[in-house]
Amino acid sequence: MTMETLQTKTPPHLPAQAGGLTGKQKQKIKLLLMISPFLVVTFVFYYLPLLGWSFAFMDYIPGVPIFEQQFVGLKYFRIIFSGGNDFLLVMKNTLSLSFLGLATAPIPVIFAIMLSEVRHSKLSKTIQTLTSIPNFISWILVYAIAFALFSSQEGMINKILLDWHVIDKPLEPLISSTYAWYFQILIGLWKGTGWGAIIYIAAIAGIDQEQYEAAEIDGAGRFRKIWHVTIPGILPTFFVLLLLAISNILSNGFEQYYVFQNAMNSNKLEVFDTYIYRMGIANAEYAFSTAMGIFKSVISIILLLSANSLSKAVRKESII
């Protein structure tokens, strides 16, 4: 408000142009000119690819101009849902890993609460710093570390357990198909818990201290205070993140599961994101993979919008 009124009073040493543009109009044009290169970049890298959705409806042959491709309608969507492919397996893996991920979503919350109970502030800072480091390394590095710890020949864990005669055959979590899901979830927790807790630590720090004092006067002990003050204080944050996670239920990411995949465990670790890569880029099944990508995006958007309206209805607050 104040800014606009100021800008209408263009300083006298900046005369209006011959075209009769006022200073205000000139500034508007200038703003648009300045932002337009960035809007072009946004358009090119985020909106233009949407044209590629049309590949899903044609028998795409690389090299042939797009309007000369043969249009086949919903053929590829029918192929996907006919079940005559890996769709069910991929769906099962994707959903299982996502649900296990959702089931472990409270762990960063518990971690944050435990950390907030540490009275020694230097200790709690150090713990927080150390536990969030794994979040900042790539999945390839996580894999390299997992290899150093768990591989059957050079893995540290196996060496120790064999030396102590706890086991007499090396454990092979990296190539086991039986424990593949649980192993991945554990590794995900190792990587993400510390960082995931930061947002809850902030939420706990934001809780009014008077509430704790009031609870104490009412005779609440440590656990009662956590239950009646801390948890309600961070619940809204938890719900927002949970809803966002639910909308991403079919997109659990390419890198983790691709890096950890091998011939023995791929029947458990093939998820939509890795499958789309394998079919689309490695096998050049462009139409089929694009159709699968559309399916995934549409489900995510539907889930996000329903989560949003649910949040609006329940908490009177929208998340997007």
Add this chain to the structure above:
Amino acid sequence: MRIKQRDFLFQFINSGILIVFAFSCIYPFYYLIINSLSNPADAANGIYLFPKNITLVSYEHLAQIPSIYQSVFISLSRTVVGTVLTVFSCAFVGFLVSKKTMPGRKWIYRSIIFTMFFNSGLIPWYMLMKELHLKNSFLLYVLPSMISAFYIILVKTYIESLPAALEESAEMDGAGLTTVFFKIIMPLSMPIIACVAVFSAVNQWNSWADNYYLVSDSNLNTLQYLLYTNLQTNMANMMNATSGGSSVTSMASSVQVTAASIKQSMTVVTVLPILLVYPLMQRYFVRGLMLGAIKG
């Protein structure tokens, strides 16, 4: 008295669990470092706390791989160039959309935010990159990540919290938009700009999928990609050994040891920049995430 005892017990157990978890987060890095610095033969028998017979032989072997220098160079340059581009464009766009006089401001901002929730998917993206001739081009690493809705939100929120009077007085004195941005907004927004810079640098350093999907020119390979191919070869060897069921002969095992130690030293080289930079930058991360969280 009893209450005090119970409190002590709680603190003890609670901190104990947390310390064990913190240890498990940091020890693997330490383990890799001491192993890569030890004599490979000793490392093969297990070294857990202190390096044994310290030697740089693994690193010397690593230095003999010719492609490693090129990939370190590529990883470093994509990190520097990518970060500068991302920081500049996100900060500038964040500044521009904070201007109330921008025509269609709401729609422009929304169209950027929308990209956070909506994604065309891998294949259309891949085809477009090919169409734009970004396949086998260094620009592939730095151009598509230039605009990030999340960083723009962070910067815009921060700029809007700054006192408007400073900007107004500069404008009264006849300063143009760019002058205001570089002389006033940038210096005042240093905390959030540092946060965006560190986020984006870590991202660039860790990226390898674009390399994997679209780059076949080995001169453009990143360090992460090199490590990945190395690990895959190792995994294949291990799977063969396992399924063959053959015990590894002493000859073969000495070769294995070298492969293992090279791999470990390569992992250390790849992870070291993060380990060194992270403790210094942590406060910026945390601050940035909090700002994002308020908005998100």
